[in-house]
Amino acid sequence: MRDKIVLGVIGADCHAVGNKILEHAFSNAGFDVVNIGVMSSQEDFINAAIETDARAILVSSLYGHAEIDCRGFREKCHEAGLRDIIMYIGGNLVVGRQNWTDVEKRFKRMGFDRVYPPGTSPEKAIKDLKRDLKKLKK
Amino acid sequence: MRDKIVLGVIGADCHAVGNKILEHAFSNAGFDVVNIGVMSSQEDFINAAIETDARAILVSSLYGHAEIDCRGFREKCHEAGLRDIIMYIGGNLVVGRQNWTDVEKRFKRMGFDRVYPPGTSPEKAIKDLKRDLKKLKK
Amino acid sequence: MDLANKKWSEERFMKVRKEVLSQWPTGRDVDLGEAVKYRIPDRKNFCKKLREAKRKGITLVQPRAGVAVVEKHIELLKYLQNVGEADLLPTTIDSYTRQNRYKECEIGIKESKNRNRSMLNGFPAINHGVRECRRVLEAVDLPIQARHGTPDARLLAEIIHAAGWSSNEGGGISYNIPYAKDVSLEKSIADWQYCDRLVGLYEEMGREINREPFGPLTGTLVPPSISNAVAILEGLFAAEQGVKNITLGYGQGGNIVQDIAALRALEEQAQEYFCAFDYRVELTTVFHQWMGEFPEDESRAYAIITLGAITAVLAGATKVIVKTPHEALGVPTKEANARGIKATKQAVNLTYGQKLVSKEIDTEVEVIKAETKCILDMVFELGKGDPAIGTVRTFETGVLDIPFAPSKYNAGKILPMRDNSGAVRYFEYGNVPISRDLKDYNRGKLELRSRAEKRSLCFQMVIDDIYAVSKGALIGKLK
């Protein structure tokens, strides 16, 4: 059975190109991708994950507002009963160019399992996700 | 009477364009320019200055070897009897991009009265020279 | 449908206006009478600057820039003006404002002040209000334009124009389909009619304001005839509402011949349509440096920026919008922004006065115009002569279709692809009504690439093309 994942771009963010490519790449790699598209709220992600019983949520944020948009996201997942769902985030997460280790730390502290810098290739995340899912299943 | 100055490019340096423009500019500004051209040795400068009874020596060095080429120049002038001749140098004095205050210090220590960074306009040096000559005459 | 490409009556405008100005408290401070009297010096007048540039054959240079806090924004604009030597100033509006989410802007402003760095990706003009926007204009010496991506920009337009900003970017199609997910075109076109009518009113009262539809759309492999068709439609919408000074734009594709041709085709063909409808408008053009993905390496970014600047001049653009060496990574610092402007200015001045005349360019002009006409003919047909109604219907049917756009009102069936010289061609047409012979032309060009790369045309090539520039080439070739 193919693992389900929810994919989307959070907040008021309209960047659609990466999202379309990620859908294509993860589908090709054997995942069952539920793509909620751009401009999705935390609730949109959570509802889709619950409805489809997804194993992971992949959040994109390109436009720089991820810090505001993701606040309390992990907590809301918990509340909704998504206890050990894997959460990744990638894109251009903050406004401007900032020290990457700081940014990563900030988002890990928010509850993301993996945080990807600008320009990450889908292949990298696919590999990571397969590994993380395997671990989880053990 | 027009003040005589000796102009030239020191060492094995062949950069001729700036030299031609400096000649034009200083002549236009009322100086009597003795241009010994590119690839001139310390001796060439000194002989020209003695022969023409010049008030100032204007050295160009573009190619980066000025530190080696100008070693002992002021001392040689002294020995030749050119005791209070004004000495300026300008161009791309050292190899590469270096801290300008260091470079200036180094060349002042070598006995140059004024040291000019890359891209100095002839007008600036003309003003300086007129002022320095006036001081000297007093 | 209520929509029509018809100048709004004063009554309708004023009725809607009341509602608009009450959308956020700062709307109360907008006073049209006072605003018209507010004197704007010539040097801060967008229309005057553009007019002079066009007369002299100069290409003006304009950056993008905006931060959350007014003081910082003023500092930024002054830097771009004084150090960057920009010819025109922008104010990029943040993404919450674009979605009319002013409460989130409040949070963004507050946190930006607390953390002393901008938490917003632009300047929240509505939250700051007329007075503060005016303070920005008074602090600088150049005209200011609002640049954003707002489907409903009515309040924004009210505030910035009242503040004396003499240009507004956007349009009912170009600021919806690439920028929104579920705003209907009926709504966005009507809302932009409002923005245009507002400008028309100002014009009637003696204040010149420039309007600029957003040319590049998704910035990603858009075939020139698609963006030109949209630009011409938005030009018509604006003109109908009384806009007199219009700048139409195009985003660099990368093939020099096609880019020059696209901008020339746009200017000529738009003028033809304006004439046909008897609109008297002053038309200028804007060329956007590469709007797709950038490489992270700054030296490489400079090369793209410069190619864009050079092409802009060769295409005869009235202005060029500048990218920065930080593009791939995030909103640029003011220093990086100034560096982009400087490289652009140097390139513009190096190529000033240079012209390229070539049969290849002429051919591309003809092709682009013919393709554009295929699309526009269908717009008028489906709209029964009304381009606004036609626009809605063509998007519904996928006759107009913008590649990679997020809107659910966009069919998303067409696929573009680069040919072997990097020109953007149609690979899949969806329902875009390109004629047989033009399809053959497109196909022929793509076949050359297929043969050169020894692979048959496929979706992977489209993906390769999307990544290509950021990976260091124009065309996503197999190595």
Add this chain to the structure above:
Amino acid sequence: MDLANKKWSEERFMKVRKEVLSQWPTGRDVDLGEAVKYRIPDRKNFCKKLREAKRKGITLVQPRAGVAVVEKHIELLKYLQNVGEADLLPTTIDSYTRQNRYKECEIGIKESKNRNRSMLNGFPAINHGVRECRRVLEAVDLPIQARHGTPDARLLAEIIHAAGWSSNEGGGISYNIPYAKDVSLEKSIADWQYCDRLVGLYEEMGREINREPFGPLTGTLVPPSISNAVAILEGLFAAEQGVKNITLGYGQGGNIVQDIAALRALEEQAQEYFCAFDYRVELTTVFHQWMGEFPEDESRAYAIITLGAITAVLAGATKVIVKTPHEALGVPTKEANARGIKATKQAVNLTYGQKLVSKEIDTEVEVIKAETKCILDMVFELGKGDPAIGTVRTFETGVLDIPFAPSKYNAGKILPMRDNSGAVRYFEYGNVPISRDLKDYNRGKLELRSRAEKRSLCFQMVIDDIYAVSKGALIGKLK
């Protein structure tokens, strides 16, 4: 005059060779027999790389670089290869070596080691000798070319070729008139015949070596027909001595149309002369990014670098020589050098496959060829059919005249000037025998500028043009 464009006899060569190899102790280590046997892998063979690039229509990217100490030089070249992604490597030789002042090189090397920074503006290959030069080649993965400016480069050629460096830049005119003050052309042409004959010998013994006359001359407003005439002459000199693989070059002027035309004219016309003399040579071309004064601002430098890269590709050059963002200030750091390469590579890859065909270019090609022919006809006339003798006589009479050159063997009477589109034209001809109709063409172009600027043509405009690029424009216009 002893000089003639005639292949040297083995006897003459060997006699001179003995003397050459004794000019400096490292000369003793040169062993032709051993050198020919020394195996150079294909990837380090200049000729092979150029051949492949020409076949594929690719423009290769080559930097300039050289420092005093071997270890540092290796580090530098590896950096340009690995980080910069250069396609071909250089070794720029220092100015003392260029003047055969090897003792001063010794001082420079010693002090460079002591101070841990290069006191020399290049790599003193002769002082380092064959073994060390070979160590450099073995440390890298690309071909190495010596780039210098040496009127008498005989010992240098012996050492670098023995070390396996498969290309040498220079020529009897181009490495004398712009680079020296009082070296006669008789001597420098003869000395370069030696260098060429050495390459011819290697070719005969089965080792391919590329030769590249230095196209840009003084790098300052050189009319294309002057540099093309010199390039063709040096090509003929080289071919006569048995050189088989020749790269002719041209330095960017800044006007895109003229630059494309100049390189095309050069390649076509050189080929015509080679055919006329029945020389079988493999001809490639090199385009030099702007060789005149640069602005200090790095962003502006990037714009110039990129314009050069783009023009090189549009002109179809086999390789492009790269400037760096540090150009105005001093010999670049390895990082700045790599940045110049990267910008160039991005630009080259963006324009790869793009072509410009235009009547304007064709016209300029015709003009440049016709002007070049005026000059070369006179060279052959004065040389009674011998281009070497003709060269000496034409320089004596100012028929060949290189603007701003330092040599006393150069008349220095001509003055170039930019026309209103930035193309470099003749303003004063001196004795350069351009025909009446071509003079009218030049004059007509300059008159347009005169009218546009409302000033009559004058020397101040030449000065303004010299400064223009570094001040941010192509043409030294009045503001």
